Amino acid sequence: MDWVRGGKLGHGSFGTVNLAIPRSRNAQIPPLMAVKSCGVSRSDSLVNEKFILDELRDCPEIIRCLGESFSYENGEKLYNVLLEYAGGGDLADRLKSDERLPEFEVRQYTKDILEGLNYIHKFGYVHCDIKPQNILLDKNGGAKIADFGLAKRAGREKMGVFGCELKGTVLYMSPEMVASIEQGPPADIWALGCVVSEMVTGAPAWRCSDVAGLLMRISGGADVPEVPGNLSDEGKDFLEKCFDKNPSTRWTAEMLLNHPFVDGDQDFDDCVTLKDRQKYVVSTSPRCPFDFPDWASSVTCSITSLPPSDFTLDPDSRLRPESNSTISPAERLRELVTVDRNFDWDADDWMTIRL
Known part of the structure; x- marks a missing residue:
């Protein structure tokens, strides 16, 4: 090429x-x-x-x-x-611009990353460096995993502080990775949890500036990253599954794809604030002149009163009162559009016109 x-x-x-x-x-x-x-x-x-x-x-x-x-x-x-080429930049840049993301967006990015990780793990690979800088965003808002420079076959080698060179980004390293245990797919899931936490808070999952001290916190004891308090219950449970210190019981990518945090419909009101809703609201096209939402126009109607309900329209007069009108709304609309013409409304040769 x-x-x-x-x-x-x-x-x-x-x-x-x-x-x-x-x-x-x-x-x-x-x-x-x-x-x-x-x-x-x-x-x-x-x-x-x-x-x-x-x-x-x-x-x-x-x-x-x-x-x-x-x-x-x-x-x-x-x-x-x-x-x-992913025209939306990387997730790290996205976080720099907005600091933290609305939860419905976090869920979508998380699902995309999980789809990628599930595929990677099924082929027997481990990415080894999942972090916001390695998650690229396309112009349609989808997330894609990039930078496989540290990727390897699962189970091929061991890495840790002692003996082998420690590779990757410390803030996203799993306990077993730091403790010299073989690095496998569960390490990518731990890193994903760190990324999800960062998307929600706008800050790294670990609050520690000392690398040596951070490595000790990751590898020793029961210390895990703090789960953000502003996350939904589903999100908190999802992170708890990612931050299981035992890699053998940590949920897999395939299991997490069925977690309610990323699977199924979301309640828009539960996970989007008013400010976010105003920014990200998605509307559907109206199906008829009466189908516009009440926020679609700011123009004030100049009509101060409506004609009585017993008025109807015929070819000889404008508005004529009926003493006892039993005409349905559908029939009234037909009179409005047909005036003095007779149409076979049940015919099969009508043509649909879309404007």
């Missing part, structure tokens, strides 16, 4: 990310892409990421890989992985 490098978007775990534009239009290639690049000599992790993304290519909640290429730039040979 022939493409042109655009502006810088940021850094991944093992590469720089830029916009990319294809030189020629193709129905199979989007007009905008992202390209993650690094020097060939240090491209092992990026090659591994490309391999994993190819295996996970059929999941819409995971950023798609569009191809790979090599290039020579500024005297260095680069390995490039072309990726789907």
Whole structure:
């Protein structure tokens, strides 16, 4: 694929990310892409990421890989992985702009992330670095998991403070990950809980600036992140399932997808404040002239009184009183639109007109 490098978007775990534009239009290639690049000599992790993304290519909640290429730039040979471009930025930027999100939005993002994690885990992989910076948002408001630079096969290696190098982001590490136990799918679920808490409060789940002290809190005792008090009961229960210190009893992604926090209809009034409702309200198109909601127009009606209910309309007069009207509203409307014409209302050849 022939493409042109655009502006810088940021850094991944093992590469720089830029916009990319294809030189020629193709129905199979989007007009905008992202390209993650690094020097060939240090491209092992990026090659591994490309391999994993190819295996996970059929999941819409995971950023798609569009191809790979090599290039020579500024005297260095680069390995490039072309990726789907998510135009909504990442979840971390979303939190910076709004600090905390309304719960109905948290539920939707959480469900998308769970769909992606369930797919990842079923293929035998662990992401190992779930955090807001690695959750990308598309232009339709959906969430997609990105940056598989630390991803690995479940059960392949152990990591911890002693012996092996500790990889990942400390604020989102699970107790078993810090305590040198094999890192598996439950570690991603713990990290998801930290992300959900951060979406609700606008701040990291752990309130600790000392890394060594934080590692001790995560790995030792019964200490877990505080569950936000402004979260619904369903949300609190969901986080308790994520923050189970025992990875063997912690709920899986598949189990959490059936949790009421993300599954089924939500009560709009229970999880959206008035301010949020005004900002995010979604209306449906009216089906008739009388179907507009009472907030649809601010124009004040100039009619101060209505004609008596026994008035009707015929071809010879405007409003004529009836001494004892028994005409139904439907019949009155038919008189209004047909005047002195006779129509067969039961005919089969009527044409529906939509305005």
